[in-house]
Amino acid sequence: MLQKIKYGMVGGGEGAFIGDIHRIASRIDNRFELVAGALSSNPERAARSAENIGIDAARSYASFEQMASAEKNREDGIDAVVIVTPNHMHFPVAKAFLEQGIAVICDKPATLDLEQAQTLAKIIRDNNSFFRLTHNYTGYPLVRYARELVQEGVLGSIRLVQVEYAQDWLSSKEEDTDNKQAKWRTDPSKSGAGGSLGDIGTHAFNLAQFMSNLSVQEVCADIDAFVDGRVLDDNAHVMLRFNNGAKGTLWCSQVAPGNANALKIRIYGDKAGLEWAQEDPNELWLSPLGEPTQKIIRAGHTVTEVANRICRTPAGHPEGYLEGFANLYRDIADALLLHKAGKPIPAHLQLVPGIDEGVAGLAFVESVVASSKANSQWVALND
Amino acid sequence: MLQKIKYGMVGGGEGAFIGDIHRIASRIDNRFELVAGALSSNPERAARSAENIGIDAARSYASFEQMASAEKNREDGIDAVVIVTPNHMHFPVAKAFLEQGIAVICDKPATLDLEQAQTLAKIIRDNNSFFRLTHNYTGYPLVRYARELVQEGVLGSIRLVQVEYAQDWLSSKEEDTDNKQAKWRTDPSKSGAGGSLGDIGTHAFNLAQFMSNLSVQEVCADIDAFVDGRVLDDNAHVMLRFNNGAKGTLWCSQVAPGNANALKIRIYGDKAGLEWAQEDPNELWLSPLGEPTQKIIRAGHTVTEVANRICRTPAGHPEGYLEGFANLYRDIADALLLHKAGKPIPAHLQLVPGIDEGVAGLAFVESVVASSKANSQWVALND
Amino acid sequence: MLQKIKYGMVGGGEGAFIGDIHRIASRIDNRFELVAGALSSNPERAARSAENIGIDAARSYASFEQMASAEKNREDGIDAVVIVTPNHMHFPVAKAFLEQGIAVICDKPATLDLEQAQTLAKIIRDNNSFFRLTHNYTGYPLVRYARELVQEGVLGSIRLVQVEYAQDWLSSKEEDTDNKQAKWRTDPSKSGAGGSLGDIGTHAFNLAQFMSNLSVQEVCADIDAFVDGRVLDDNAHVMLRFNNGAKGTLWCSQVAPGNANALKIRIYGDKAGLEWAQEDPNELWLSPLGEPTQKIIRAGHTVTEVANRICRTPAGHPEGYLEGFANLYRDIADALLLHKAGKPIPAHLQLVPGIDEGVAGLAFVESVVASSKANSQWVALND
């Protein structure tokens, strides 16, 4: 049996959303064991949450600083920490654990702002630390297969990347209700310079670069807060220019009624086009120019190792969001064991985003905000 | 039986595409009779084409000028002319017939450039002429129903309009083959300042304004000719600002493999969102905030008079492109009879676009081109 | 210009549904001219209907018998009659016109019962008469293309044919309202032994045989009238055995809420499967075993002459029910001209169903009813 990774969690206590997602994702392939936590900044809630999810009281900490040093000093201390706090805590928590030599698995965006991200990147580089950023949509098998199709030239030279991520849950002033998620995500002190941009725009941006194998060089944007009294954007329109001359648009919105979690990407080259939508993740549509569009299915006949390696069920037995997320955890487990052993990490385990993608994400947010403030001037992504 | 409109056609001879579409559309409801033509600038082809489609040789003309004066002088002369030439001929032909007091039904865009369109608008205004522009997508029943839903406030205050029109037929250098359609549509002298912009972008623009009941005030654009050696754009990304503060994007492309004629629009307000796609024109998706999305079908239970009036088949018996086109012809027939009788034209017959929409379309093309040349500065649509 | 067919119509006056459909379909390609009619058994309504649709009063007849003899005696008499009455009138009307040497275009089912159909078949054979039955779904381009794919062996040996035709408009006792269509279609004296079976089951049956190139040999059925007080079936479940050993099911229903006109067919062979649905007629799904499913589109790249010949618009510009219907009329025009000239009719003009398909349809209805009465014994289709 493969060795299990012992980990702790910061954030993710009662009322949180993404903490439970990480815990399930980490369990699916039985490669992780949750043994410690600083689940809430409220000590009482932290303790109660820890008990509820089966963390030993002795390893439920009142603060992340405590946890970092205590775990560092235990013989059976954690191998990794998972950070699932609001954005503003990502940097201090990551820094604290990295300084103790503990690997970090962090929810996106990497930090509150670009400067923090760059600082974090330097820390990681200087210490050869292990850091992974859970842009979970890169874990879907057909997303990786699509990336491979592009790499292999099936689409020819890429001309266009159209990506969008639409939701509707902030169409009204949800932050004035007792919805915790809405509260912190619309609060610049906790969320950063971007509202929808940071929350979902960074996912769309990451997916566009991941799948197209290209990088965005400039953005031209017009962002809005449509709901009265909201400070951060709830909608962003962004035009994109890529390094190879390709063009694109990125649209993210949390005020588009009828859209639950509609992340969708289309890539067009001179030989073929492809289309993938997160809400139907088991299908990929490939359109070679001049031929019928093909419906490629997860674990189907033409899908290759890059995707099949991370499938658990046969074609037609749908996998979803949690399995995609779990694929990151599986790769992280393998990579972390190699990292701890001082061995090189092979390419197929390097598909999980890290601090470079984190820096790029923050650069994206800040460039978009800057462009919009400058009445939509093109702004370079200097990361 | 309702009186038939006698009409002639300019353009639409052998090898043309849209001429035959207009002829079929005009026949579907039996309200038009084609009796004259100047079907080609090549006299021999004009004569042969006329014979093939059953126009009396005596009324097959070698030039549109000849036709305009000859028909004007016949007692049984045409009531209307249909112009289906390449764009550069729209203005001179329309002018010639309008000057003879003959009504004009013109394919889009109205003219080659904005200046011509404005001149034409003045002629029409000054003479109280009858002019209709066949932005045929406004003829789909569910497009009109969607417009009504917006007008009635079902969507609340409109925040977003996302419109796109993607094709793939110009992904390669099609204009170097013997494809006539490709040749003139990529030639600025015949097509105007816009390539995909003029050909399909104007349809998307018109649909966005028609369905949202809003008008675009500014555009910020980045346009490209991706195919080597092509002069006019084959792709355009445009950000939109509307008169009420709504925002949007318009994407048109003729280099997106897998897209045949993928015109699609989504409109989001603070109460509901809606979505319609031309390739599935018998369905409209309405998403009231906080309720399940509804699949509204043409001629279905909730659809009202504005759409049902122009349906010929019951729900589930699909109507398509030709029927949508025919709806314009039907309304034009009714409106033209009233116009000739000097009677007022009721609102429900004024949904067919006219010269105002034509001027707006050219203003859109020229503003987008200007914005793109200015590295995507916002440019106002001063029409 | 190709010669036009002069025709008259029996039935199809005010309040009728299918008469107007036939008239539009006949106009689309400009090959027919409607010049006579006995549009209603009510003389006043017949006259008024004739005037409304532009038939000369002199050729609006009070009875079909009058019309048959009068038209026979005119030098410019009609070439063909279109029969769009309720089913019980099909036989006498067809007989009357055939006896005058006038070609017959008849809506389905051919007659009220199998005996009539066989008698009619004999008359047609004995006199080498021209008779076409408007099973209009065979006119869809992709239906014909699918048939060709089967003929060419792309599916291999056919094992399964699953066909269904679901509607919901008779879910309540619609025949007790003033809905004329519901009244006669639920009345055995006008509709025959089948309710949903005759109205839509015959279409499904015809399509299954047409597309699979097979014939049904036995049926095993369980039919129901779910609505209280209804005499004829509003739902039928039928198991099928085909001549080559293939099996299948046919389900037709008019009490399935949410279904407007949901005719759908799936055919599976040992090499591939295919699927087509009438409500999305511009798409055909082909699944070669072990390869991705292909979305084949009307007028798309791989579609061949058999379908493209009958397309009027390019891919992505949807054609619908009326165009499919019009394809029958176009082929009938060509075939009738050849028939009148005593020339052979080529294979590609023989795809329109005739009396053989009519006899088969009635044999199907009567066998299904017999099987159901015998508690679902297998009954052979002895036509």
Next chain:
Amino acid sequence: MLQKIKYGMVGGGEGAFIGDIHRIASRIDNRFELVAGALSSNPERAARSAENIGIDAARSYASFEQMASAEKNREDGIDAVVIVTPNHMHFPVAKAFLEQGIAVICDKPATLDLEQAQTLAKIIRDNNSFFRLTHNYTGYPLVRYARELVQEGVLGSIRLVQVEYAQDWLSSKEEDTDNKQAKWRTDPSKSGAGGSLGDIGTHAFNLAQFMSNLSVQEVCADIDAFVDGRVLDDNAHVMLRFNNGAKGTLWCSQVAPGNANALKIRIYGDKAGLEWAQEDPNELWLSPLGEPTQKIIRAGHTVTEVANRICRTPAGHPEGYLEGFANLYRDIADALLLHKAGKPIPAHLQLVPGIDEGVAGLAFVESVVASSKANSQWVALND
């Protein structure tokens, strides 16, 4: 933290399919711990498999009999056994563990034949044993919601149930390759009287009864083995009669190219219809008669506690096959703890199928086979 269930597994060693599915499903909610196993009838493979998945060598057994008695005698012995062997072993294994007072979680079908199922039912009844059958499709949230809609009368009186389950993986003689799954599933000694019937038909049958709240009383069937040399059916057509007078069809097939795991159900009542497909499990389509069809989404606004209780992710974050399966495990954990404590099990934990559904499934298989042998006579389901 809730108490974990300690369990062992019989079957599910190397090369198996469903064993791993059960293990993942049991882990997702962290309510189970796998501590023992008799993973293969081959002792060497059993030991190796146990090691690979982290079962202590001391609790990896060479036979299920050994395991049953050894675990019974341990103080920390298993609470439950999961049976994931081929069908012919279900009965002896279940019996052995039940006799030791150990709860049984068994893959479907319950046993090899109806007689065994009835015997097992008696054992369970007589001993008040705990037995659950993993008809996993009942674990999908929207399946349970649909069942509730039916129960609450939203569909009115049910008239029709159309269920189908199509696959293509046995379109060729797969059992002649080294595909273990194909081998035993086509072997009557291991699979029972049904091929596709037992493998997938029982799922379809169970789903039809579960969702409609009805029971099938009679079947009329025609089954086939289309692949040369195959003994068991690979396709079955079945007409259904329900206890309330509703009718239906069940089609299952493993020779339908293009179908991966296409389980789909449609239920029609006199007030509304609904439709659900396993390959798109996050959507349920509800069609109230005379209103637009509604797209109901998992965890969406109108979905109630019966479904939301078993959702782990918000709307738009797709859950799939494994989460549906895990929902059974979660309910089983709660129910088993109550059972062990001698407390009553509330209704919402009784949705997981048990031996009654197992008996019904075998009765279905045997009745269908009997009907088909009798040339499709109606056969009652005497269970």
